[in-house]
Amino acid sequence: MVLTVDQMSDVPIYQQIFRQVTQAVAIGELSPGDPLPSVRALGEQLGVNLHTVNKAYALLRDEGYVVMRGRAGARIADPSSYQSTAHQAASLAHALESLHAVARDLASRGLDRDAFLALAAQTADAVWPSR
Template sequence: MLLTLDLDSEVPIYQQIRDRVVEAIADGELTEGSALPSTRQLAADLAINFHTANKAYDLLRQEGIIRINRKSGAVVRRDPGSGPPAPGYADDWQGRLRTLLAEATVHGVPGEELIQRCGGVLTSFHDQRTTKEPSV
């Protein structure tokens, strides 16, 4: 997995790491059981503070996306085919979606374009998953 970060972005680096890992799982680049680099290795590779990498992994762990074990390190816990979401997840997600759609609306993006873009993103995840070999 190759992470690309924007150091000039207003989005915190730990959030960017979290987002790229989630996108890699949705794209099928990472699957359930895929190992992630240690937080120390990730921090060294990205030339960032260890605590920043640790915060990203902790966020992913709290969300149930990865598990962290002293022996095996950080491992992907869920992928899109691993069953229904945890109770309450859909409601929380809808709240965040509402905010994202509100931002786009405030910036003048028409509703039809929002729907097309959402559909395009969902299709890209499906297309990526069906064309890529899962990494192990």
């Protein structure tokens, strides 16, 4: 997996890193147990401060995507090993809240229900491609 950052983007760099890693997990490019580069190595590769990378890794850890093992580094977490029923319910509630916000935003901009559903289907196909 190759990470890139856009220094000119309005999206903070740590969030760009977070989004790229979670997308790689979602599409199966990264699997449970796969290592991530060290904070220092990724910072050097991207040309960003190691504290920025550390912030992205902390967010990945806090959201349950990554487990940190001291000197062994960061590895992609196995969802079945950490997701309690309460965590799964909270994740679903967060996802539904985000989906509602997107739907409201698009509706307020004049997009109709069928167009929203078509966009949702395209997005789902991008995340869950036929394998």
